[in-house]
């Protein structure tokens with residue numbers, strides 16, 4: 193599958209979200225929206241009203257990553273609000289099959305995220321319910337953390353499980369993705385890359401997206 197880049201607005205200027213979204217609209221594939229509730233992770237960001245506002249103003253599809261305690265309760269609302277993709281955490285979902293099916297029935301792509309030390313094999317049965325697996329390469333909660341190389345073998349394992357399943361499932365990495373780390377993640381089999389500080393910390397966010405894409409493509413050819 194073609195490489196996709198999903199800039200994380202967690203590292204953007206929250207006072208100018210529409211302009212920050214516009215800055216990557218010509219170069220990125222998605223806009224990654226980190227929803228945090230200060231329970232599942234020790235940080236509080238934004239919720240449904242901001243997603244609805246972004247949906248109305250941003251041209252890129254929204255890639256909503258729910259780092260919240262009760263995704264079964266909230267994920268359907270994000271899908272109904274028009275998110276292009278809604279990802280729930282395996283560690284938080286109590287009824288993942290039902291929730292993933294509800295996301296899909298609203299027309300959004302359904303994703304399952306795994307924290308760095310959550311094993312992937314226990315979730316192989318869920319592949320048929322998924323459009324994307326998200327591998328956290330930092331502990332979730334904050335941008336700007338260093339990429340955890342310890343997750344690379346799990347990304348390789350996920351890639352093998354996805355290839356064996358013959359399903360069209362994207363493999364996303366999130367956390368510490370930069371010009372220095374993206375090639376390793378791509379070589380391990382990831383094809384969708386979330387980048388926060390590497391994009392919004394750059395002088396030209398659009399150019400930073402182009403540069404990340406070029407490097408990931410280089411690693412997979």
Ligand SMILES: O=C(CO)[C@H](O)[C@H](O)COP(=O)(O)O
Pocket residue numbers: 200202203224226257330331332333334335336337366367368369386387388389390
């Ligand atoms: O999910 C996240 C943190 O929980 C963020 O998407 C991620 O950390 C992006 O920021 P950076 O690229 O700076 O690591």
